[in-house]
Amino acid sequence: MIAPRGLFLYNSMPCTNKWPEQGRALLQLLFLVASFSQAFGTVCSQRGDPDKPQLSKEGDIMLGGIFSFHSSWKDREETYTHKPLPLECISLNFREFQFAQALLFTIEEINNSTELLPGISLGYKMYDTCGSIVKSVKAVLALINGNEVVSASEGPCTKPAQVQAIIGETSSSLCLAAATVIGPFHVPLISHFATCACLSDKSKYPSFLRTIPSDYYQSRALAQLVKHFGWTWVGAIRSNNDYGNNGMATFTETAQQLGICLEYSVAFFRTDPPNKIQKIIEIIKRSTSKVIVAFLHFPDMDVLIYKLSEHNMTGYQWVGSEGWIIDSQISEMDKYHILDGAIGLSIPKAHVRGMREFILDVKSLNTLDDKMFAEFWETLFNCKFKSSKTTEHSQRECTGLEDLSGLQHRNTDMSLMPIFNNVYKGVYAVAHALHRIFDCNETCDTNVQLHPFMILQHIRNVHFMTKEVDEVYFNEDGDPPAKYEIINWQPTENGVVDFVTVGLYDASLSEDKQLNLQNKTLTWAQSSTQVPVSVCSGTCSPGTRKVLQKGKPVCCYDCIKCAEGEISNVTDSVSCVQCPPEFWSNNRRNVCVKKEAEFLSYEEMMGALLTAASLCGTCLTAVVAFIFFTYRKTPIVRANNSELSFLLLFSLTLCFLCSLTFMGRPSEWSCMLRHTAFGITFVLCMSCVLGKTVVVLMAFRASLPGSNVMKWFGPTQQRLSVLVFTLIQVVICVLWLTISPPFPFKNLKVVKDRIILECALGSAVGFWAVLGYIGFLSLLCFVLAFLARKLPDNFNEAKFITFSMLIFCAVWLTFIPAYVSSPGKFSVAVEIFAILASSFGLLLCIFIPKCYIMLLRPEKNTKKNIMGKVPTKNF
CATH class of the missing domain: 3.40.50.2300 (Response regulator)
Structure with missing residues (x-):
């Protein structure tokens, strides 16, 4: 092999920054080698046996081609005692012959064209690389060097490269090797089938282009x-x-x-x-x-x-x-x-007119060297030439006139026509670049000196349509669309x-x-007509999320149901989404549904029972009031301060009725009404009970000799005390409603899956002031009644007041923990129950014994019986 002539073409060109560093270094090294050789009388010395092209034809402009006409080679064990022999290629590859024929067809079509490169003929040299990287590099160097021996008398090696562009190789690995070698020389290498994305790196492969996508x-x-x-x-x-x-x-x-x-x-x-x-x-x-x-x-x-x-x-x-x-x-x-x-x-299907017929006419390969042509022909037609040493008696003799018509063979297969079209477009890209360089119109300016770098730049910038209406151009990486x-x-x-x-x-x-x-x-x-299924884990349906299996790829997972209050509404969700505060997940965990609003309504069983109890208490109070009104002139009614008794019955009626305000959907007015009505009515009730208790104590003191206390707590004072005690509660309620009144509130925390509609207290101080005042009056009533429980009356009302206050206090003391621990509407039910229980306690303990005497034991309803042994005034 001789030193590359194409190298020294650049010695006459000025060095610019456009040249890669490795290219300049290689040029300098080879120049030194050439100078050293010149001292011995030979400018370019040949090393090894020259490689001859398998297909060649002279032309004004030469194109190179490298194809793997064989797909493999024989393995040999080298003994290193003599010079290694060249690779012996085996296994004919008919596809590569078809690629070569596509190249021949395109060159012939361009040569016959009057529009493209008129007056200029294209020639070619094609080498067999038999799939070997070594032979690919050797073929590329042979194409750009030439094989002629140059003597010292002929001067330095300044001839241009033997070919202006190279079509091939088919394999990406072979193209990588070839592109690496010729890259510094900027000889265009256009591949029709090398698709490796690595070849798009122009810093490594500056002269590589292709007509097949990356x-x-x-x-x-x-x-x-x-x-x-x-x-x-x-x-x-x-x-x-x-x-x-x-x-x-x-x-x-x-x-x-x-x-x-x-x-x-x-x-x-x-x-x-x-x-x-x-x-x-x-x-x-x-x-x-x-x-x-x-x-x-x-x-x-x-x-x-x-x-x-x-x-x-x-x-x-x-x-x-x-x-x-x-x-x-x-x-x-x-x-x-x-x-x-x-x-x-x-690659998209393509059809190039005339190419199929040209490929089927295998006589276009008659320029192959004799050995390869014989091998090709014998393999294609399953025959043997007379000169073949391996002729078998069972095989027919080749005539050289065989025809592919009607023969089913790999070489008749046109399924790779899209790749043939890529070869076609690659050659036309070179032709169009040359057409522009020579400024061809009707004739071409053949005096233009060709440089590979110039040709490469023009090929990169081509943009044309083939006769089959294929758009051909290259991007910045030398790739097509x-x-x-x-x-x-x-x-x-x-x-x-x-x-x-x-x-x-x-x-x-x-x-x-x-x-x-x-x-x-x-x-x-x-x-099958059904799409195959290939998954590591099945699809996770909505309502579940994917949880990776330990130690396995991300495609292997388990499907876990979303937690309460979370959903996933897409397939194969990796996480669950929390529902908005007023929404909750359904049972399938795939939809957020609006939370059910919970409040104590009249329609449900518990609400109906409490309503019935409230109305029953109201009616019972009315019946007692009617009985008392009927027997208002009897001693038992008059002895117990009938005016306070009727006021107490009225307040108990209001207590029973105020429990109804706690039922139904809370609103601003109902929230303010229920707490204030409850507080005022119960204070009115406690005030009346307190008045009756004080009357009992005063009456006992008045019966003692020299006592005159009754004049200090007569009817006027009794009415005034009830009014004052009640007004205090009214003032507390007014202040509460003015400063921070109760308001309807959606409680989203007590129960996760429901909205509890309740009345927020507004001011907790106001609420506890109302309850505390009621508790104070009830405790005062209880103490006074307890002190008067053993008074020597035959009918001592203080005993019944004491018992009623015990019930009242017991109910409200147990109410507090029950109210705090009851969720949702049950807390309201507990409050209503406490109101009704304490109201019934007062009604039954204070008034039922009197009604019993009035209705069933009238003989005891006499002044004498009421007075007993204790001489008292008529109160």
Whole structure:
């Protein structure tokens, strides 16, 4: 190999900051090597045997091509005792021959065109790399160097690069190596099938362009496709090269963002030992996921599908990359229909007029070197030439005139026409750039000196339409716009797989519109029409939340019901939302419903009973009042101060009736009325009882010799005392209502699932002042009555007042803890019960004994019997 002539083209050009540092350093190093060689009489010395192109044709402008006409090579163990032999390529790859034919077709079409590059012919040199990185680098250097020996007499190596642009390689790994080598020289390298996103890095690969979208978009599209069908638990297999590893890395990153988990992710290469591929098959068998994302190059998929067929591993839903999803050769190998129903992305379908016929006319490859042409022809038509040393008697002899018409062979398969179109667009991009450089109109200015950097810049800026109305341009990364078709494998009745387009993906649209599935019936694994399910854990229905299982991926979780007062109204919620204060969760925990308002109403059983008791007490009080009014002139009524008795009965009636104000929905007026009415009526009642008690004590004192106390507590004083005691309570209530009155209040804390409608006290001081005043009067009544309980009357009313006060105090003392501990409407019921109990206690203890005598024992209703042994005045 000789030193690159293309290198020294740049020595005549001024160095600018546009040149990468590594490029300038490499140029300087090679210049020093060339100078050193010149001292020995040779400017450029050749090392090793020169590589000859497998296909070539001279032209005014030369294009290069690198293709893997063979997919593998023979392994040899080197002994290091002699010079290693060149790689011996094996396994013809007919796909690559088709790519080469697409290149030939495009060049021929441009040469025959009068509109593009008129008067300029394009030539080509194509090399076979047989899938080897070493041979790819060697082929690239051969294309830009040339193989001629240059002597010292010819001067320095200042000839331009042998080719102006290179089309290829198919594999991303091979392109990485080739682009790294020619990047410093800025010779354009345009790939039709290298999709690794890493090649978009212009700092590393400044001269690389491609006519196929970057895998960055394909990987994201595959993740969105998986998410679209609800598959959150998937397995992944990738080619162990730059294409598979980089593509799967982007897919994994996007999948995590979309909530998709990978149960396993394994890599292999087609040359791996069988035991490694067997381990991958065992991993698939043990897995629980039913969806497999295969980011594989088609040679690797060939090997994998063969191994899977040996194990009859059906029932898995395959999601494929464009590397194999539309390859009919793989579908032909799938004898057990393992891949039936596969879905994936492919380059949009294309049709280039005349290309199919050109490819089928294999005579266009007659410029192949003799050895490769013979190998190609013999393999294609299953025959042998006479000159072949391995001719078998069972094989027919090749004539060289065989025709592909009616022959079913891989070379007749046109399923890769979209990739052929990529080759077509790549060559046309170079032609359009040259057209602009030469300023072509009817003729071209061929005096323009070509520089690779100039050609590269013009290729980056091309923007044209092909004759098939394909728009061709490159972005700042040298990539075309990312558009894919969504392909579904649908087997037909004759066993052939039909690649049906079921949707589109366009990365230029907004994220919510990029994936567009058409309304078509899809076929899934094992020809099912139902979308497969592949999840680690089932869907969490609304009303539950996801709780991760310890030590497992985020897609493996348990569904826990939301707590009371919390809801989740979406599927697979990760958290529950607290309901607003006035709302509560329903039983299914998926809707917040308005809390039921709770208050003591007349309609419910407890309210009806208390209402009945209140009305019963009112009626009973009225009956007693009627009896007293009827017997108002009898001694027993007159002896007990009939005026205070009737006032007490009236106040008891009000006590019974005020309990009704505690029932029903609280309002501003009812809240103010219930507490003030209760406080005033009970003070009026206690004032009357207190007056009757004092009258009893005064009457006893008046009966003693020389006592004249009754004149100090006569009827006027009795009425005045009742009025004063009552007015004090009225003043307290007025102050309470003025400063901070009770008001209706929604209590949301006592009971979580209900709203307690109650009356807030407003001022707690006012409330306890009202109750305290009632308690003070009742305690005073009790003490006075207790002191008069043993007075020597035959009918001593103080005894009954004492007993009634005991009941009253006992009721209200037990009321306090019962009221505090009772929730909701029960606290109101306790308060009503206390009012009714104390009212009944007063009514029954003070008035029923008198009614008993008046109605049933009239003989005791006499003055003599009332007076007994104690001589008293008529009170």
